[in-house]
Amino acid sequence: MEKRVVFNEDHCKSCELCVGICPKKIIKLRTELNRQGYHPAFVSDEDQDKCISCALCARMCPDAVIEVRRPQ
Amino acid sequence: MIPVYTRPKSLTNVVTHYCPGCPHGIAHRLVAETIDELGIQGKTVGVASVGCSVFAYNYFDVDFQQAAHGRAPAVATGIKRVTPDSIVFTYQGDGDLASIGMAEIVHAAVRGENITVVFINNAIYGMTGGQMAPTTLVGQKTTTSPFGRDPKTQGYPVKVSELLATVKGAHYVARFSLHNPANIQRAKQGIKKAFQNQIEGKGFSLVELLSTCSTNWGMTPQNALKWLEENMLPEYPLGEFKTGEGE
Numbered sequence: 396m397e398k399r400v401v402f403n404e405d406h407c408k409s410c411e412l413c414v415g416i417c418p419k420k421i422i423k424l425r426t427e428l429n430r431q432g433y434h435p436a437f438v439s440d441e442d443q444d445k446c447i448s449c450a451l452c453a454r455m456c457p458d459a460v461i462e463v464r465r466p467q
Numbered sequence: 468m469i470p471v472y473t474r475p476k477s478l479t480n481v482v483t484h485y486c487p488g489c490p491h492g493i494a495h496r497l498v499a500e501t502i503d504e505l506g507i508q509g510k511t512v513g514v515a516s517v518g519c520s521v522f523a524y525n526y527f528d529v530d531f532q533q534a535a536h537g538r539a540p541a542v543a544t545g546i547k548r549v550t551p552d553s554i555v556f557t558y559q560g561d562g563d564l565a566s567i568g569m570a571e572i573v574h575a576a577v578r579g580e581n582i583t584v585v586f587i588n589n590a591i592y593g594m595t596g597g598q599m600a601p602t603t604l605v606g607q608k609t610t611t612s613p614f615g616r617d618p619k620t621q622g623y624p625v626k627v628s629e630l631l632a633t634v635k636g637a638h639y640v641a642r643f644s645l646h647n648p649a650n651i652q653r654a655k656q657g658i659k660k661a662f663q664n665q666i667e668g669k670g671f672s673l674v675e676l677l678s679t680c681s682t683n684w685g686m687t688p689q690n691a692l693k694w695l696e697e698n699m700l701p702e703y704p705l706g707e708f709k710t711g712e713g714e
């Protein structure tokens with residue numbers, strides 16, 4: 396299945412603004428660190444179909460990390 | 468899959484130096500989206516200020532010039548007058564625009580220069596370590612007002628938008644906030660209007676964006692946005708103070 400929401404995890408600074416704004420509460424932080432030393436935000440493969448493609452996370456993200464798509 | 472949101476083309480693909488959760492990134496994104504939508508990437512010239520946004524030239528994929536502290540509107544005036552076909556914007560913080568650069572911004576507005584100004588107001592000096600800015604709220608604690616800003620000795624916060632709205636040369640003056648998606652969307656429309664005014668030759672446009680500084684305010688990014696909503700909005704009301712209509 397194609398993903399609805401994709402994170403450019405190397406650019407993420409784990410500010411958690413997307414975590415707070417997501418209406419479905421499916422955005423989590425990884426326990427691993429990214430190249431900058433932050434815990435990047437992500438949506439697990441199982442939670443991808445819970446996403447409603449509202450793109451609030453992408454509009455809130457200060458680092459333009461998030462790309463959102465919706466099915467045709 | 469149809470794309471709903473993708474990274475604007477006018478942003479370079481680098482990690483910014485801004486702190487986690489800094490709304491500078493949101494403001495950058497809005498300006499870049501506007502440049503993309505208006506199709507002016509090839510002829511836009513930005514003028515970076517001094518402050519956290521000093522490195523803005525690394526993040527926008529357009530021509531850029533770095534100005535001395537507070538002098539971005541003067542530099543933008545020069546660029547716009549020499550190359551009138553280019554779209555010139557300045558990107559300034561409150562320490563830059565409302566303090567050392569107050570003379571330049573007022574006189575650029577008085578002359579009615581056909582430029583766009585993006586003004587980020589987070590009520591504190593960010594880069595230098597959280598000192599009191601002219602825009603700091605009464606009672607707000609900073610490293611140079613450790614007991615809170617006291618009007619008896621430190622005066623009252625300056626309201627740049629209200630001030631510039633009294634200037635006849637200014638065409639469009641508006642204040643927006645970046646604390647939630649709805650307000651971010653409104654801010655985007657304001658920024659777009661400010662750029663469109665310049666394209667149509669209408670004159671000086673300034674957009675003030677209320678922002679946070681979670682590092683120097685000593686809060687998490689989410690709490691900082693809440694603090695902005697509760698404390699800054701009553702002091703700095705949102706809205707369009709001057710739209711230039713009917714003049």
